[in-house]
Amino acid sequence: MLKSALIILLFFISFSTQACQIIPSNVKDEYYIGENCALFPLGADNANINSSTAYFVQYLYANSFRLYVDLKGDMQNKITFPVANQPYNHGYRMMVGPLTLDDAKYVLTLVKKMNYSDALIKSYTPEKEPTSIALPAEEEQQTQEESELIYPTMTPVYSLGAYTALLPTYDDQYQGKITRYNDRNLGSFTYRQAKAVCQAAKSRIANEQEYNIILSNMNFMMKYAVKSQFWLNRSETVTRIQNHIAARKQSPNAYFNVICITK
Incomplete structure (x- = not known):
């Protein structure tokens, strides 16, 4: 029973x-x-x-x-x-x-x-129906930086139960902003670009809990992310410092990496 x-x-x-x-x-x-x-x-x-x-x-x-x-x-x-x-x-x-x-x-x-x-x-107790949230008009409009964005390859890098973490990567011919690590080119984006990249892959930017899980995995860190900061929200990135996951204040126009989570 x-x-x-x-x-x-x-x-x-x-x-x-x-x-x-x-x-x-x-x-x-x-x-x-x-x-x-x-x-x-x-x-x-x-x-x-x-x-x-x-x-x-x-x-x-x-x-x-x-x-x-x-x-x-x-x-x-x-x-x-x-x-x-x-x-x-x-x-x-x-x-x-x-x-x-x-x-x-x-x-x-x-x-x-x-x-x-x-x-x-x-x-x-779960809600029977998810609450719909209307985005501000500004968020719905495609900006010039998004329209000029060359969309990356979304590489599956970590399993979170029913969800998968995706890391945007580029080949060696790409001329845009990247973080180079272990012969991989991790895409580097403004916050709006990072959000657009995730949405194009039918995913979303990882939340604090998911970053805590992923960045606490030493195998992932050594393979992909020792040098990286990742977008968390419009004004913060997260990074691993020794055994701690730390958030840092940032300008949304700065360039950082991102991890996307499948919806």
């Missing part, structure tokens, strides 16, 4: 909208919760509970990636349930889940016995 309940739960939770993503990691029984996902404490007045609700036991906050990895490994050695994390304030909320409500209550008892006295159950 437990197995069938979890299968139903995980089938539902793998479906995502632009507003919230809960995706499985490449590591067994590990999930990434998008920072835009609204999880409510069990019993909260604004929590919308129904048969599709997933439950998580939040037990701690990790303020660095290294601490997150250590805490995650320790918890995985003590329980047989999946673990999850949610980016928050440049760190990670550590959780166990997704779970059924009965399992969440059981796990809460377990983690409290591990001296996580502030642990609590949180719930997430």
Whole structure:
């Protein structure tokens, strides 16, 4: 019964909208919760509970990636349930889940016995329909820099469960701006160009959580990205500095690399 309940739960939770993503990691029984996902404490007045609700036991906050990895490994050695994390304030909320409500209550008892006295159950209920957002007219208009853009080859470089990370690359004949690394020409773009490149590939610019996952992978870094900064939003890029993922303020007209995520 437990197995069938979890299968139903995980089938539902793998479906995502632009507003919230809960995706499985490449590591067994590990999930990434998008920072835009609204999880409510069990019993909260604004929590919308129904048969599709997933439950998580939040037990701690990790303020660095290294601490997150250590805490995650320790918890995985003590329980047989999946673990999850949610980016928050440049760190990670550590959780166990997704779970059924009965399992969440059981796990809460377990983690409290591990001296996580502030642990609590949180719930997430997906929206039935994604909210449509109208873009400003300025964003819908193609600029001259976009119309003159030579579109790159989109190279699959990393798997994020049901999604794929794409890296825009060019051949050696390309005369535009690039970052040269390991005999590869990574496209370098303004923010608007980066956004256009991703949209042309039916994808979007990676979010903070996805960059944290990808840039924390040393194999990816050594193969593609040691020298790179990647567009995060109109005013920020992200880069890896030693064992930390750092955001930097930028002008949208500066040129940087980008990682796109399939929709």
